[in-house]
Amino acid sequence: MTTPSLRGIEAFIKAVEGGSIAAAGRQLGLSAAAASQSIARLEAELGTRLLRRSTRSLALTDEGQIYFERVRPVLGVLEDAHGEIGALRGEPQGRFKVACSVAFGRHVLGPWITGFMQRYPRLNVELLVVDRQVDFMHENVDASIRYQHMLEPGLVARRIASAPIHYCASPAYLNRHGQPATLEDLARHRCLAYRMAMDGRIMPWPFIRGGLRIEAAFEPSLTCSDIDTLAQACLAGAGIARLGSFVSNPLIESGELIPLFIEPAIHGGAEAAQAHAAPEPLEFFVCYRDRQHVPPKLRLFIDELSEALSDHPGLRMPRCPGAPRPPIS
Incomplete structure (x- = not known):
């Protein structure tokens, strides 16, 4: 079997995540037609249909669901690797996904993230703003801003701010x-x-x-x-x-x-x-998966956000800035 092209895999993953082939094209800098052709070639290479397309909806086939779940983490690893290589050259780049609560996103992270993106234009930032627990692996999240009641076992939790x-x-x-x-x-x-x-x-x-x-x-x-x-x-x-x-x-x-x-x-x-x-007070933590492996773009995000929060009029720095805290089950 011919090895599937990376462009086709990217277009497929982005189409599922974005809900449309047009959304995949926008993320990859392609026209909707080019993105559709890349997915069609991927399906031909695999010898199976991955997506059911209509004028109004996009749905995964059974084979597409399996392929999406297996390939999505691999694509994330590749994007992280590209980002780390870029960071070594002083150019953080690639996908970076952050989750936070709705209130924190509206009042703190949303207003700040624009400047962060302007400083690092080669980063493709996605904000997942939801008042629920996110699944780091299945939702491909790099970092999550959580208050204490949302901490969970298995994640590194670094205290970054305290809100009176x-x-x-x-x-x-x-x-x-x-x-x-x-x-x-x-x-x-x-x-x-x-x-x-x-x-x-x-x-x-x-x-x-x-x-x-x-x-x-x-x-x-x-x-x-x-x-x-x-x-x-x-x-x-x-x-x-x-x-x-x-x-x-x-x-x-x-x-x-x-x-x-x-x-x-x-x-x-x-x-x-x-x-x-x-x-x-309400304490906020930045959470991530692996204490031993902190990608440069994640380290950069944590450092710059921590510095910005120290000057935020509605927040205070914790007594021990940056100190990890064990998750609460």
Whole structure:
């Protein structure tokens, strides 16, 4: 059997990933017709049909599904190898896929990634912005930005930033319902909760009081799987929301939201400080597969993102920047 051409394999993989042959052509710098011809030649070389084509859809045959699952990781390895060779010449290049949560993508990674791409124009960056666990192997992901609840065994997790948490409410809500003085008061308020897509659980509301971690008891009046939607509901006076600082800071600075449970006044003394419950910050980690093999473009991404986050107005650097943390099952 003739060895299949790399161009045909690339066109096939990109067509499946992008959902169309035209999308494959755009990624490879080909016309849709040229990409289609490359896939047709690949099918002829293999002696089997890989794709079912119609004017509106693209579907894998049984043989195509098997071939896609076997060949996709190999193509990723080849692209990584090309990228590493380019990096040795000071030219990081090739495919680079990053996954992150929706809120982090909208407010932090999305605005930053444009400058990164401009500095390294030979990198083909793909952002997978989803509030679910991603499969590094099957989804061909190079790096994933996760908060602590999303860590999993088998991945290297390097702490890169800490986001202060604000429990917020609108002035209109506080005028109607009053301001909670202690976290125990939250049980009597309307609370807006975030449901984690990865496992369906409600995100807890943790605090630190007297050096101990405690979780506030509350009954959600609204549950949502998108942080920005919760923030909008909070702005409209629906209740109290738990928001990361990179979402809440502009809204607090404009006076549209009021932060709760802020630091006690200095004149309150040691007793007041001891009784104060401070919101536990949200820690972010960059995750990748292999501690022993970190491709140059991945190392470059981690280093530059870490440096950028150190200057981000809504984030703080962790106490031990870059220190790996064991995944939490």
